[in-house]
Amino acid sequence: MTTIAYRGNDLMTPDHVRQYWDDGYTVVKGVFTEAEVEQMRTACDRWKFTGQLLGRTWRKQNTVIWVEEDKQVGTTVRGMQWPSYHDAVMDKFRTDPRLLMCIEPIIGDSVKQIINQVHWKRPGSKTTWPLHRDVRSRRPSSAFTDLFESWVQTGIAIDGHMEDNGAMSIVPGSHRDVDHDPEDKSVWMAPQYADDVRTHPMEMEPGDVGLWNAFTVHGGGFNTTKYMDRRLYINGFVAADKCTRGEWAWNQGRTCHLYGEPALIQFEEVDEIRGAFYASELGRKEVIRD
Numbered sequence: 216m217t218t219i220a221y222r223g224n225d226l227m228t229p230d231h232v233r234q235y236w237d238d239g240y241t242v243v244k245g246v247f248t249e250a251e252v253e254q255m256r257t258a259c260d261r262w263k264f265t266g267q268l269l270g271r272t273w274r275k276q277n278t279v280i281w282v283e284e285d286k287q288v289g290t291t292v293r294g295m296q297w298p299s300y301h302d303a304v305m306d307k308f309r310t311d312p313r314l315l316m317c318i319e320p321i322i323g324d325s326v327k328q329i330i331n332q333v334h335w336k337r338p339g340s341k342t343t344w345p346l347h348r349d350v351r352s353r354r355p356s357s358a359f360t361d362l363f364e365s366w367v368q369t370g371i372a373i374d375g376h377m378e379d380n381g382a383m384s385i386v387p388g389s390h391r392d393v394d395h396d397p398e399d400k401s402v403w404m405a406p407q408y409a410d411d412v413r414t415h416p417m418e419m420e421p422g423d424v425g426l427w428n429a430f431t432v433h434g435g436g437f438n439t440t441k442y443m444d445r446r447l448y449i450n451g452f453v454a455a456d457k458c459t460r461g462e463w464a465w466n467q468g469r470t471c472h473l474y475g476e477p478a479l480i481q482f483e484e485v486d487e488i489r490g491a492f493y494a495s496e497l498g499r500k501e502v503i504r505d
C-alpha cells in the first residue's frame with residue numbers, strides 16, 4: 216500500500232483514502248469545473264455521432280466503438296474504448312494532474328493505464344452493466360500482480376450521475392467479502408447483491424470523480440429518464456511495476472503522452488490487425504469490456 220504525505224490542498228483527503236480502503240470506493244467532489252465538463256460532453260457527443268454514422272461496432276487497434284441494436288430505442292452507441300489516441304480533449308483529461316492527485320495515495324505516481332472508456336446510458340435503453348467485480352476484466356491475470364492493491368478504477372461524471380438516469384450502484388465493503396483470487400470466477404458476477412442493504416446508487420454531480428477497487432461490486436441501473444443522457448468517463452490505472460500491459464500515464468509523476476505504436480492492453484491482435492474494421496465483417500464478436 217502506498218503512503219504519501221497529504222498536502223492541504225489535495226483533493227483526495229485522508230478521509231477519501233480511508234473510505235476507499237474501508238468501503239472499496241470513494242467519491243471526490245468537484246474535481247473538474249463545469250467548463251471542463253462541457254468540453255468532455257462535446258467530445259463524447261462527437262464520438263457518439265461517429266458511432267451513429269458507422270452504425271455498427273467498429274475497431275481500430277485499441278480504439279473501439281460498441282454499437283448495439285436496442286429493442287426499445289433502436290441503434291445505440293453504448294460505449295467506446297480509447298478515444299484518447301484520436302482526441303486531444305479526452306487525452307487531456309485522461310492525464311490531468313487532478314486525476315493523478317486522486318490515485319496517487321492508492322497506487323503511487325508511476326502508473327500505467329488499462330482502461331480509457333466512455334459509457335453512455337441512452338434514455339429509455341436497456342443498457343446496463345449487471346452487478347460485477349472488475350477483476351473479471353483484468354485479463355490475463357498473469358499480467359497483473361497484487362491487483363487488489365495495485366489497481367484503481369476512476370469514473371468522471373459527465374452528466375449528473377443519479378438513480379433516474381442510470382447511476383451505477385456500489386456495494387460498500389463488498390471488496391472484503393471475498394478472497395482476492397483473480398482466478399475465482401464465482402465472484403466475478405454478483406447478482407445476489409441486488410438485495411443487499413448496502414447496495415446504493417453512487418450519485419455524483421458533473422465533474423465529480425468516483426474511485427473503486429477491482430473487487431468492489433458495482434453496476435446496474437437503467438436510464439429511465441426521457442431525455443437525460445448518462446455519460447461516464449472511466450479511466451483505470453495500475454501501479455506500473457505491477458503490470459506488464461497498458462499505456463504509461465505518469466512516470467514518477469510526469470505525464471506520459473501517447474505516441475508510437477499502441478501498447479498491448481485488451482485487444483490481443485493490436486500488432487497484427489492494424490487497420491480499422493467493422494467487427495461483423497471480420498466475423499468477430501466484439502464483447503463489451505470494462
Ligand SMILES: O=C(O)CCC(=O)C(=O)O
Nearest residue numbers: 334344383433434447505
Ligand atoms: O457505466 C456504468 O454504469 C457501469 C460501469 C461499470 O460497471 C464498469 O465500468 O465496470
